[in-house]
Amino acid sequence: MESKVTEVAPDVYRISTFHPDYQIQFNQFLIKDDEPFLMHTGFRRMFELTRAAVASVIDPATLRWIGFSHFEPDECGALNEWLGIAPQAQPVCSFVGSTVMLNDFADRPARPLNDNETFEIGRRRLRFLATPHVPHGWDAGLFFEETDRTLLCSDLFFHPGDPEPMTESDIIGRARESIIAGQKSPLAKDMPYTPYTHTTLQRLAGLEPQTLGLMHGSTYRGDGQKAILDWLR
Ligand SMILES: [Fe+2]
Numbered sequence: 565m566e567s568k569v570t571e572v573a574p575d576v577y578r579i580s581t582f583h584p585d586y587q588i589q590f591n592q593f594l595i596k597d598d599e600p601f602l603m604h605t606g607f608r609r610m611f612e613l614t615r616a617a618v619a620s621v622i623d624p625a626t627l628r629w630i631g632f633s634h635f636e637p638d639e640c641g642a643l644n645e646w647l648g649i650a651p652q653a654q655p656v657c658s659f660v661g662s663t664v665m666l667n668d669f670a671d672r673p674a675r676p677l678n679d680n681e682t683f684e685i686g687r688r689r690l691r692f693l694a695t696p697h698v699p700h701g702w703d704a705g706l707f708f709e710e711t712d713r714t715l716l717c718s719d720l721f722f723h724p725g726d727p728e729p730m731t732e733s734d735i736i737g738r739a740r741e742s743i744i745a746g747q748k749s750p751l752a753k754d755m756p757y758t759p760y761t762h763t764t765l766q767r768l769a770g771l772e773p774q775t776l777g778l779m780h781g782s783t784y785r786g787d788g789q790k791a792i793l794d795w796l797r
């Protein structure tokens with residue numbers, strides 16, 4: 565396996581590794597700034613690959629923030645490996661993620677974020693959105709880079725295979741097809757539709773993102789609001 569690094573928005577680097585066993589991409593997003601931020605650590609067993617890809621952009625030891633949406637091995641499995649090589653690094657996630665998951669799991673305490681809390685990482689400001697059960701997990705949250713309007717959307721709009729790093733064409737159709745195809749799989753029903761789903765997605769659309777950074781699939785550049793509202797139809 566090897567990781568491909570693509571700058572998908574100014575100073576936002578997509579680190580993509582296609583995993584042949586799963587036949588999907590695992591994408592992390594590195595934001596280069598005074599306090600570098602990494603969204604998702606990737607699997608523990610893929611740490612060396614991710615570390616090498618990060619090293620092509622910044623010195624990995626200078627990583628400051630490690631964000632993730634929800635507690636799963638592809639999102640934060642290599643967290644302790646990262647904490648081991650980056651002395652200033654601290655996990656950032658939802659209060660639930662910090663209290664219920666990381667208090668026991670992480671080698672150093674996380675910084676819990678409130679819904680809608682913002683924090684500066686240098687020239688850029690990130691906004692945290694608590695999004696329980698979107699894409700899935702009680703602890704779920706998402707990060708939004710406000711300057712260039714990049715939404716790091718975790719498993720939302722998942723589509724399989726090893727597609728192009730960036731696209732300006734439809735990702736919603738691909739995501740829909742993958743959910744329909746997935747219903748026959750033992751991994752079906754991964755994205756619940758709860759009483760909060762509709763309002764959460766409307767709220768994400770209201771951010772008017774210009775880039776949707778998908779954890780599994782191509783990054784979308786274009787009218788992110790329209791894409792998210794299309795998903796709701
Ligand atoms: Fe997930």
Ligand SMILES: [Fe+2]
Nearest residue numbers: 638718719779
């Ligand atoms: Fe994922």
